[in-house]
Amino acid sequence: MKKEITFTLNNEEVIVEVDPKWTLIHLLREVLELTGTKEGCGVGECGACTVIVDGEAVNSCLYPVMEVEGKTVATIEGVALPDGTLHPIQQAFIENNGVQCGYCTSGMIMSAKALLDKKSDPTEDEIRTGISGNICRCTGYVQIVESIQLAAERMKK
Amino acid sequence: MENLLHVGKNVPRTAEIDKVTGHAVYIDEYKRPGMLYGKILYSQYAHARIKSINTEKAKKLPGVRAVITGYDIPDVRVGFLGDQTVLKRDIVRQFRDEVAAVAAITPEIAEDALKLIEVEYEPLPAIFDPIEAMKPDAALVHETDARGRPLRSNILPLPWKFSAGDVDKAREESTYVVKHDVTTPWINQCCMGTSGCVAEFDSNNNLTYCAQTNVIFGAKQRIATYLRNIGLKGKKIRVLNPVVGGSFGTKLDTDIYEFICIQLALKTRKPVKIRFTREEEFAALPPRQASRFTIEQGCDKEGKLTFRKVDAILDNGAYTSWGATTPSVMMLPISSMYRVPNVSFQATCVYTNNIYSQAMRGYGNPQAAFAVETSMDLLAEKAGIDPAEFRLINRNHPGDVTPMGLKITTCPLEECINTVKEKIKWDEKRGKKNGRGVGMASLIHVAGGARVYLSDGTGIRIKVNEDGEVDVLSGSTDQGQGSPTVIAQIIAEATGFRPEDVNIVFGDTALGLWDAGTHASRHTFVAGNAAVRAGELIKRQILELAVQHIPKLVKRSLKQQQKKNPDFVPPELDYTLIDSPDKLELKDRMIYPREAPDHPYFKTEVGKILTSGLHVGVGESKAVAAEVFWDPPTQMLNAEMKGNYSCTYAFGTAGVEVEVDKQTGEVKILKLVSAHDVGRAINPTLVKGQIYGAAYIGIGYGLTERVQVVDGKVVNANFRDYKILTANDNIPVEAVIIEDPDPAGPYGAKGIGEPGLVPTAPAIANAIYDAVGVWIKDLPITPEKVLAALKAQGQ
Numbered sequence A: 001m002k003k004e005i006t007f008t009l010n011n012e013e014v015i016v017e018v019d020p021k022w023t024l025i026h027l028l029r030e031v032l033e034l035t036g037t038k039e040g041c042g043v044g045e046c047g048a049c050t051v052i053v054d055g056e057a058v059n060s061c062l063y064p065v066m067e068v069e070g071k072t073v074a075t076i077e078g079v080a081l082p083d084g085t086l087h088p089i090q091q092a093f094i095e096n097n098g099v100q101c102g103y104c105t106s107g108m109i110m111s112a113k114a115l116l117d118k119k120s121d122p123t124e125d126e127i128r129t130g131i132s133g134n135i136c137r138c139t140g141y142v143q144i145v146e147s148i149q150l151a152a153e154r155m156k157k
Numbered sequence B: 001m002e003n004l005l006h007v008g009k010n011v012p013r014t015a016e017i018d019k020v021t022g023h024a025v026y027i028d029e030y031k032r033p034g035m036l037y038g039k040i041l042y043s044q045y046a047h048a049r050i051k052s053i054n055t056e057k058a059k060k061l062p063g064v065r066a067v068i069t070g071y072d073i074p075d076v077r078v079g080f081l082g083d084q085t086v087l088k089r090d091i092v093r094q095f096r097d098e099v100a101a102v103a104a105i106t107p108e109i110a111e112d113a114l115k116l117i118e119v120e121y122e123p124l125p126a127i128f129d130p131i132e133a134m135k136p137d138a139a140l141v142h143e144t145d146a147r148g149r150p151l152r153s154n155i156l157p158l159p160w161k162f163s164a165g166d167v168d169k170a171r172e173e174s175t176y177v178v179k180h181d182v183t184t185p186w187i188n189q190c191c192m193g194t195s196g197c198v199a200e201f202d203s204n205n206n207l208t209y210c211a212q213t214n215v216i217f218g219a220k221q222r223i224a225t226y227l228r229n230i231g232l233k234g235k236k237i238r239v240l241n242p243v244v245g246g247s248f249g250t251k252l253d254t255d256i257y258e259f260i261c262i263q264l265a266l267k268t269r270k271p272v273k274i275r276f277t278r279e280e281e282f283a284a285l286p287p288r289q290a291s292r293f294t295i296e297q298g299c300d301k302e303g304k305l306t307f308r309k310v311d312a313i314l315d316n317g318a319y320t321s322w323g324a325t326t327p328s329v330m331m332l333p334i335s336s337m338y339r340v341p342n343v344s345f346q347a348t349c350v351y352t353n354n355i356y357s358q359a360m361r362g363y364g365n366p367q368a369a370f371a372v373e374t375s376m377d378l379l380a381e382k383a384g385i386d387p388a389e390f391r392l393i394n395r396n397h398p399g400d401v402t403p404m405g406l407k408i409t410t411c412p413l414e415e416c417i418n419t420v421k422e423k424i425k426w427d428e429k430r431g432k433k434n435g436r437g438v439g440m441a442s443l444i445h446v447a448g449g450a451r452v453y454l455s456d457g458t459g460i461r462i463k464v465n466e467d468g469e470v471d472v473l474s475g476s477t478d479q480g481q482g483s484p485t486v487i488a489q490i491i492a493e494a495t496g497f498r499p500e501d502v503n504i505v506f507g508d509t510a511l512g513l514w515d516a517g518t519h520a521s522r523h524t525f526v527a528g529n530a531a532v533r534a535g536e537l538i539k540r541q542i543l544e545l546a547v548q549h550i551p552k553l554v555k556r557s558l559k560q561q562q563k564k565n566p567d568f569v570p571p572e573l574d575y576t577l578i579d580s581p582d583k584l585e586l587k588d589r590m591i592y593p594r595e596a597p598d599h600p601y602f603k604t605e606v607g608k609i610l611t612s613g614l615h616v617g618v619g620e621s622k623a624v625a626a627e628v629f630w631d632p633p634t635q636m637l638n639a640e641m642k643g644n645y646s647c648t649y650a651f652g653t654a655g656v657e658v659e660v661d662k663q664t665g666e667v668k669i670l671k672l673v674s675a676h677d678v679g680r681a682i683n684p685t686l687v688k689g690q691i692y693g694a695a696y697i698g699i700g701y702g703l704t705e706r707v708q709v710v711d712g713k714v715v716n717a718n719f720r721d722y723k724i725l726t727a728n729d730n731i732p733v734e735a736v737i738i739e740d741p742d743p744a745g746p747y748g749a750k751g752i753g754e755p756g757l758v759p760t761a762p763a764i765a766n767a768i769y770d771a772v773g774v775w776i777k778d779l780p781i782t783p784e785k786v787l788a789a790l791k792a793q794g795q
Helices: A024-031 A088-095 A105-118 A124-130 A142-156 B056-060 B107-115 B130-134 B167-173 B216-229 B256-268 B278-283 B327-336 B365-383 B387-393 B413-423 B483-495 B523-564 B606-614 B684-703 B760-772 B783-792
Strands: A003-009 A012-018 A050-053 A056-059 A072-074 B036-042 B048-054 B064-069 B098-104 B118-123 B161-164 B176-184 B196-201 B207-211 B237-240 B272-275 B291-299 B305-317 B342-351 B436-446 B458-464 B470-474 B502-505 B584-587 B590-593 B624-630 B649-660 B667-679 B733-739
Touching (some): A024 A050, B098 B256, B167 B305, B291 B365, B305 B327, B387 B436, B413 B436, B436 B760, B470 B523, B483 B502, B523 B590, B523 B606, B523 B624, B590 B606
Parallel strands (some): A003 A072
Antiparallel strands (some): B436 B649, B584 B590
16 A cells, blocks of 8 residues: 655755655665665665755665654665765765775765754764664775765865 | 876866765665565575475565575586585585576565575585695595596695795705795675665566676676576677676686576576675675695795795685685795795695685785795895895895786886885884884786786777767776776876866766776786777877867967957968878977977867867768777786786785784784875875775784684674784774886876785784784784784793
8 A cells, every 4th residue: 555755855855755664765766766875785784875854964775764754864876966066075085085995985975964054063972872783894994984074174164 | 208298187076976975886776677586595594405495485575576596496516616506406615506486576575585585404414624625535525527427636726836846855954944824804895885686687588687796798608608508599788887896806706696697687588687685795705715825835045935835725615716716826926926946836626515705905915925034034034134024135126027928017116115114113113022123025817918818908099079068988898996087087088188077987887998807906907908909099090180179270360350340450370380181299289390389379278179160061071089909918827837927916015913812812903104106196096095005904913804604604704703904903004005107107106906905914923023022923913812822832
């Protein structure tokens, strides 16, 4: 039995029929074709599917689709400006090798954004905690942390 | 080399901008019209006879388009020793044996259909311990070889035996000798993007195969052989790469799921995608293999190494992939790390009913380095020499030819060791035995290609369009290391264009010239060499155009000025400054006379020359294009396993400071310094990324990671139970780039993809010994093992 839900997705109102059994990532990837959100494990252990719901970073592979009713969802596709200008976090990842294979990157950027939206001047520990649910096999996290620090500095200005 | 404009600069990874905006197309996003989804049914036993398979219920499930078993496809063997079939129909020899496969309109329906397949097994005795499996009366994992000849032993017929000098004599003459055993576990590569592929046949039965392989031509070859063997001779195959979500060795061989995907596509006449779940990635993908080493080393009273003897036993699992060939790389550190005149090495690969293995970053080097580098510390202690000093005494030197026949060209190992000593405050912190300690380990690795195939070459094609865009077709692949940026920097430097002008297409067998694969840390070195040479040809072609067209452009412009201003007196220009391409230079898109770089009339933007020089008129128009296929001047290993199989070798040293909690056995890494000889860093930020990433995997190897296999079954097939490090582990890693440009490298560069991983785990083990006086020779070094060792010592 499908049900209609209404929520805000990347600053636009979306009205869509969903199967209540779906997870948020299923709606995003398979129905709305927003495939920037990745499924690295499907059980909430790797963080590749991280999106922001009402300001909080969540694993969209675990998030029941019915719970987004009336909420605000941001995915990686909505992070850059509509004209394509990169968000400072994205720009920093490109400049500072925060991205290698790129598979964890969407989730990593969403976790970083959720953190910086709440706290403009996080410590390194806070950054590391903020992305601790996002596994990366390529970088050893060093240049990811540096990228987020660089973005935070630029965003303050 | 001093006036490099692009090489050595931290050029951003703008070419991969889609990875930060969510628009990159991985295999997950790759879709074709009418595409079906394939799923695989795996064995329920480590060793069993299949009594029956019933697929009738599965076939009837709505949405299912095909169900296949070993009875539905030709009984053709695959793999490098041809020791398995694609779907197993008589006997299963490991838990991940593929028994049946389904194609359906959704992955969920395919998954449901698997549950409807009924397989009846008759369990057979299984063997999981390679030592047991080696015994003469052990039950055989395989009754026959690929050709049907009976087998008498589980030991594989592989020639891993190396000997140089006289080990027995050297042992007798040694003042100090140590001998110990080490074991290393199965390690999952843990690519964040799981395995997958899409196979699609056209109406002529030609195959387009989109796969994550980093050996596109090797994959094409293997698939061609397979298609030929199943009766599809002469069919065309095009292998394409999507964006690849990590490799770390997983994409070297063609895995069984790939042949299954091809079979499902053939059967259904539709494009079929298979994409692994994370659980499959852990349980059904070959990991780094588990190994056991016995290592014996000796030195004289001055501390000079006299001999090294290593015996290795590798659990091959039930079938053979590249894991069984890792001894070819184990030989690197065993024969050539430090000066050691007498060497003996033997590796025995043994069939068991465990999972089988393949490549992982470093190939066999991390396993062997763990044996060699822990032994170095044991021997240093016995000889009463500081381990850093002991390594310096025995270090390799430029110009050395090692017992394996490796020709050492550049070798800043001394600088690597001393850098680590200084940064880790070695002299101040060593030898306190107060719960804190420091340790180090070094490495040697191929850094100038690796001739494991008859061709170790790579082709690069470059064309420059009339609009000044530089299109590059590379036969190689990128799996995240940053080649779109690094190769663009090299091409920009060689051609005189800018990195942002360069557009590189990787990963397409129909377009690129042959490449041996993005493996063995060879891509920047080999593709870079091809790129430099092709770039120089392009530059020459443009300068030849410039010789013709700069004078035309200058004269036309002077005439126009005269027309506008009759008082204008044209200057006397010395056109001999630009009458030969040798007298011109092209840099940063500007063409100018070498003798007068800022010449006000002759200095010309390259775009003007292309516009004026390419589209000229009937019979005169031109195109700027060049291709170079470059095969490094190296040797295959001979029957004695000797030969200079790389153009150059990379060295490096890792130093670790640890704190060991004696109550819990927990090891905390306070600092890791990893100093690496990279020849020249084409892009220092990206080089550091390779070192950090590899070092981190090395820390996991040392402390937390192992695929737990119980009676043949992987029991920790998820990220909760398989402990890969997170950002919260907060291990301070310092990457140090040591530059000593190699004459054979592109602008002096050596390969750096794998080295960072190699010395990390032994450096940790050595530091733990320095901290609390216990040796853990069995990876990973878990708190339980540390505690047990402390207890055993009465601490």
